[in-house]
Amino acid sequence: MLRRRISKAGVVLALALACGTSAHAESSLDAVRARGLIRVGVKTDAPPFGFIDARGHPVGFEVDLARFFARVLFDDEGRARLVPVTTSTRFAELQAGRVDLLLATVTATEQRRTVAELSDPYFTSGSLILVARDSRLGTLGEAAGRKVAVVKGSVQEADVAELQPRAILITVGSLAAGAHAVRSGQADAFLYDDVAVLALARRDPALRVTGAPIRPRPYVAAARKEDTGLIRWVNGWLAKMRRDGTYRG
Known part of the structure; x- marks a missing residue:
């Protein structure tokens, strides 16, 4: 699904996207970097996006995407802390600050835009x-x-x-x-x-x-309201992945 390649130009893009955002957005990305891991809410009951395999490990497209973002940030996919969420709990986990980002079959709606920052689409369902x-x-x-x-x-x-x-x-x-x-x-x-x-x-x-x-409707990533810096960063990488063929959505 996701080819494991990150170019030097991509790293430059990530740094550029992290700069020039609001103080709130910068502090969010800074907090993730300072913590040394990114906490991502993922599904464990929604194949092929997020589910548990025969060995008891979380797998799926959105799980791969979470690990990809960890490799970009830390050069280590193990720095993605995968937090299991459900359809009914995912936004509560986000608002409570227990996850930084949702990659959990989140469908973009106008109502959800009032409570969270939503990324560009990466799938349509x-x-x-x-x-x-x-x-x-x-x-x-x-x-x-x-x-x-x-x-x-x-x-x-x-x-x-x-x-x-x-x-x-x-x-x-x-x-x-x-x-x-x-x-x-x-x-x-x-x-x-x-x-x-x-x-x-x-x-x-x-x-x-x-x-x-x-x-x-499109599937999108979600971050806390006004966390525009993190969503811009996600959008930049989604766009780059499409351009270089890492992902074709």
């Missing part, structure tokens, strides 16, 4: 519906009176309320809980990010995906 293999449900429009599960705090929670207000909304705590709700018959459908839902359906023959992607 819509929502898909997961149903039981023998279900006749085809679209969200057909879900009036049906039980639709969503992860608490996700964009899908608001989407269902807006797009199908006659659905019976059920909130769950995780991706796995949403799949279980459908599998056990507690919910008629589960609405979540497309890549994660497709991965669930591939692994479980009792489940399938139906309908077209709903409301594609």
Whole structure:
């Protein structure tokens, strides 16, 4: 996913991006450097972005990205402290100062821009519906009176309320809980990010995906409000990674 290469020009870019920002932003990057590690909130239940492998280690695209940023800062990917977060806890962890940055399938929305600084996009994801293999449900429009599960705090929670207000909304705590709700018959459908839902359906023959992607939105990194220096630094590296082929988003 991410080729491990950092050019001399890239280091110069990082230094330039760290300069010329507000005092608040400079102090944030300075604090990370002084601490000797960057604390990144990542998912552990959202393959392929963040999950636990067979050996019990965190892996995934966003985990790789966190380690890449640590290599840029400290020439050591082990200086990324990976803090497990969930959809419902990630912004609380950020606001409490327990993480410096979120790389946790954060979808960019206007509401989230009011509580955090958001980076440029690094991925785009819509929502898909997961149903039981023998279900006749085809679209969200057909879900009036049906039980639709969503992860608490996700964009899908608001989407269902807006797009199908006659659905019976059920909130769950995780991706796995949403799949279980459908599998056990507690919910008629589960609405979540497309890549994660497709991965669930591939692994479980009792489940399938139906309908077209709903409301594609970008995934972004998030930092505390007014921490513009850190986000500018992230944006600079995302742009450089695209230019030099380290990552093609």
